[in-house]
Amino acid sequence: MKVVHIIKATRVAGAERHLMTLLPALKASGVDVTLLLIHEPGKPVEEFAPEGVPVVRVPIGRHLDFGVIGRLRTALRQLKPDIAHTHLLHADLYGGIAAKLARVRRTVISRHNDDQFRTLIPLRIINNVLWRLASAGIAISESVRQFCIRVEGVKPEKIHTIHYGLSMPQVDRREARANLSAELKLKPDAVILGSVCRLIAQKGLVYSLRAFARLDAPNAVMVIAGDGNLRGSLQAEARALGVADRVHFLGWREDTAQLMAAFDIFVAPSLWEGFGLVLLEAMAQQTPIIASNVSAIPEIVLHRETGKLVPPRDPAALTRALNELIADSALRRHMGLVGQDRLETAFSVERMTEQTVALYEQLV
Numbered sequence: 001m002k003v004v005h006i007i008k009a010t011r012v013a014g015a016e017r018h019l020m021t022l023l024p025a026l027k028a029s030g031v032d033v034t035l036l037l038i039h040e041p042g043k044p045v046e047e048f049a050p051e052g053v054p055v056v057r058v059p060i061g062r063h064l065d066f067g068v069i070g071r072l073r074t075a076l077r078q079l080k081p082d083i084a085h086t087h088l089l090h091a092d093l094y095g096g097i098a099a100k101l102a103r104v105r106r107t108v109i110s111r112h113n114d115d116q117f118r119t120l121i122p123l124r125i126i127n128n129v130l131w132r133l134a135s136a137g138i139a140i141s142e143s144v145r146q147f148c149i150r151v152e153g154v155k156p157e158k159i160h161t162i163h164y165g166l167s168m169p170q171v172d173r174r175e176a177r178a179n180l181s182a183e184l185k186l187k188p189d190a191v192i193l194g195s196v197c198r199l200i201a202q203k204g205l206v207y208s209l210r211a212f213a214r215l216d217a218p219n220a221v222m223v224i225a226g227d228g229n230l231r232g233s234l235q236a237e238a239r240a241l242g243v244a245d246r247v248h249f250l251g252w253r254e255d256t257a258q259l260m261a262a263f264d265i266f267v268a269p270s271l272w273e274g275f276g277l278v279l280l281e282a283m284a285q286q287t288p289i290i291a292s293n294v295s296a297i298p299e300i301v302l303h304r305e306t307g308k309l310v311p312p313r314d315p316a317a318l319t320r321a322l323n324e325l326i327a328d329s330a331l332r333r334h335m336g337l338v339g340q341d342r343l344e345t346a347f348s349v350e351r352m353t354e355q356t357v358a359l360y361e362q363l364v
C-alpha cells in the first residue's frame with residue numbers, strides 16, 4: 001500500500017512534529033510512505049525530514065497560488081499512490097483537488113485543530129465541499145471531530161478520532177533541573193513553573209502571569225520557552241505586575257525534553273487546543289500539568305490524576321491550583337508518575353500507527 005502525505009510547512013510545529021513521528025512508524029509497519037512538502041520560496045524547511053521517508057518539495061508562490069495544483073498533480077501522477085493524505089488548509093484544498101485530477105482513488109483529510117477562523121462562512125463552505133470529496137477523515141481529538149461535524153458538516157461516520165502518539169526518552173530530572181538552575185541562576189529551593197509554546201493569544205500566557213503574581217510562594221519562578229508576536233507585551237505585563245525578576249523568557253529552544261524534566265509544574269492556560277502535543281511531552285518527563293479545561297485538553301490531562309484543570313481566562317482559579325501543587329511535592333511526584341503511565345498506555349506511537357493503518361486498509 002502506497003500513501004502520500006501532503007502538507008504546507010514554514011517551520012516544524014505541532015502537525016509537522018506529529019508527521020515526524022507518524023511517517024517513520026507507518027513505514028516500519030509496511031506502508032510505502034512519501035511526503036509531499038509544499039514550501040514557500042526560500043523556505044525549504046530542510047529540518048522537516050521524517051527519518052527514512054522520501055520528501056518531494058513542491059513550491060508555492062503565495063497563499064492563493066492555484067498553479068501549485070498542477071505541480072502537485074504532476075507529482076502524484078509520478079508517485080501513483082493508493083491514498084493521498086492531506087494535512088492543514090493549503091494541503092486540504094490544493095492537495096485534495098490535485099489528487100482528484102491525478103485520479104488518486106482514495107483521499108484522507110487529517111484535521112489538527114479547531115481554530116476559530118474555520119467558523120467563517122467561506123471556509124465552512126470550502127471545507128464542506130472538501131469533506132464531500134474525501135474518502136475519510138482523521139481528527140486528532142474527539143473535540144476536533146465534533147467541531148468538524150458541527151461546523152464543517154462532515155458526516156459522523158466519515159471522520160475518526162486518532163489521538164497523537166509520542167515516544168520520547170526520559171531525561172534525568174535531577175540533571176535537567178541542575179542545568180536549568182545554573183543557566184538561570186536559580187536558588188536551590190526554587191519551584192519552577194514552566195510553559196513551552198508559541199507566544200500568541202491562543203496560549204493564554206497573560207493569565208498565567210496574572211496568576212503567578214498572586215501566588216503565596218515567593219520561591220516560585222516562571223520559565224517561558226518559545227517566541228511569537230506577544231513576547232514584548234508579555235514581558236511588559238510581567239514588569240507591570242512586579243514579577244519580571246522571577247519570569248524568564250528563553251525564546252525558541254531545541255532542548256524541549258530537558259526543559260520539561262526541569263520543570264516542577266507544566267502550565268498550559270490555553271484558550272483552545274486541537275490537541276496539545278506539548279502536554280504529552282510533559283507527561284513523558286513525569287511532570288504534572290495544570291491546564292485549561294477546554295477543547296481536547298480534558299482528553300489528555302485527567303483532573304486530580306495527572307494534573308489539574310481550571311477554567312480558561314481565570315487567574316484566580318489558576319493561582320489556587322498552582323498554590324496547591326507548589327505546597328505538595330509528593331502530590332506532584334504522584335501526578336507525574338500517573339501521567340507517564342497514561343502516556344504509555346493511551347498515547348503510544350504503536351496505537352496511533354495501528355489505528356491509522358487500519359483506516360487505510362479499510363479504504364483500499
